[in-house]
Amino acid sequence: MKMQNSITDVREIKVGHYTDSEAATGCTVILCEEGCSAGVDIRGSASATRHIDPLQSTSLTTKAHAILLSGGSAFGMDAAGGVMRYLEEHDYGFDTGVAKVPTVPAAIIFDLHIGSSKVRPGIEEGYKACLAASGGPVAEGCVGAGTGATVGNILGTDRMVKSGLGTAGQMIGNVTIGVIIVVNAFGDIFDPATGKIIAGPRDIENGGFLDTIEIMKSLKQPLGPFFSNTVIGVVATDADLDREQTSKLAQMTQTGLAKAIRPVHTMMDGDTMFAIATGKVEAIDINLLGAVAAELAATAILRAVRQAESLASIPAIKDINPGRQD
Numbered sequence: 458m459k460m461q462n463s464i465t466d467v468r469e470i471k472v473g474h475y476t477d478s479e480a481a482t483g484c485t486v487i488l489c490e491e492g493c494s495a496g497v498d499i500r501g502s503a504s505a506t507r508h509i510d511p512l513q514s515t516s517l518t519t520k521a522h523a524i525l526l527s528g529g530s531a532f533g534m535d536a537a538g539g540v541m542r543y544l545e546e547h548d549y550g551f552d553t554g555v556a557k558v559p560t561v562p563a564a565i566i567f568d569l570h571i572g573s574s575k576v577r578p579g580i581e582e583g584y585k586a587c588l589a590a591s592g593g594p595v596a597e598g599c600v601g602a603g604t605g606a607t608v609g610n611i612l613g614t615d616r617m618v619k620s621g622l623g624t625a626g627q628m629i630g631n632v633t634i635g636v637i638i639v640v641n642a643f644g645d646i647f648d649p650a651t652g653k654i655i656a657g658p659r660d661i662e663n664g665g666f667l668d669t670i671e672i673m674k675s676l677k678q679p680l681g682p683f684f685s686n687t688v689i690g691v692v693a694t695d696a697d698l699d700r701e702q703t704s705k706l707a708q709m710t711q712t713g714l715a716k717a718i719r720p721v722h723t724m725m726d727g728d729t730m731f732a733i734a735t736g737k738v739e740a741i742d743i744n745l746l747g748a749v750a751a752e753l754a755a756t757a758i759l760r761a762v763r764q765a766e767s768l769a770s771i772p773a774i775k776d777i778n779p780g781r782q783d
């Protein structure tokens with residue numbers, strides 16, 4: 458099988474986007490229609506999620522049928538209803554005896570500060586994302602849930618940089634693993650290979666980017682509340698993992714955020730990572746799987762920024778530094 462370097466390298470995983478470029482918002486669905494072992498890890502202190510109870514160790518249900526990533530702040534969680542409608546129409550879900558009820562955990566980013574704050578993904582948009590889903594190459598950048606994503610937010614919209622959605626995949630022996638991430642971080646984006654900042658608050662006067670941590674050091678008082686930051690994503694594998702192992706995989710994938718984002722997991726972030734496992738291949742060492750997932754997460758984060766296009770008056774790095782993205 459030819460690798461696509463995306464989460465859809467994992468067989469039976471499909472990805473679909475709904476994108477509204479004019480309003481600068483959208484949603485992305487990751488379908489595992491037959492049901493996957495699923496877990497979650499939340500590190501940010503400003504998270505917003507839906508239907509994550511089934512991912513807890515004491516829950517009766519053990520599988521998820523899709524994961525929704527959405528813009529629109531808490532309003533965007535409504536798009537999960539469209540995903541549930543699609544799955545029900547196709548006879549997927551937890552069999553209760555009287556109906557099949559799909560499990561669709563969701564997480565959102567805050568993107569109301571650019572584009573239109575009155576337009577948010579809802580049931581119809583979630584349904585359309587499902588209709589667009591496939592196991593083929595995944596569009597990256599300002600698409601789906603990444604449409605309204607930005608980074609370098611500490612000094613406001615005048616100095617933000619456009620970000621988006623990125624993905625990456627790899628095989629380890631017979632096991633395939635892939636990651637998809639929406640990058641709407643409070644912190645700056647660094648290339649782990651060079652240690653250089655590639656996106657952060659724009660230094661309009663001198664060019665390049667300012668360092669968010671250095672800005673924080675210079676502040677005379679603690680930061681006020683921020684609601685515009687979150688990195689959300691999904692790691693998927695075809696390894697046979699139980700719910701506890703998928704939660705561990707989600708936890709270790711979060712390490713990739715720390716490789717590429719500084720600061721990360723702050724009080725202003727809602728960093729949330731889901732993990733799903735189709736169970737089609739014999740599992741390998743969870744430590745190795747998690748370590749590779751972290752590397753892929755860092756790669757996906759860089760791709761989310763490098764593939765982004767300028768949108769809603771927020772410039773992308775390819776337009777700030779034409780020909781340079783280091």
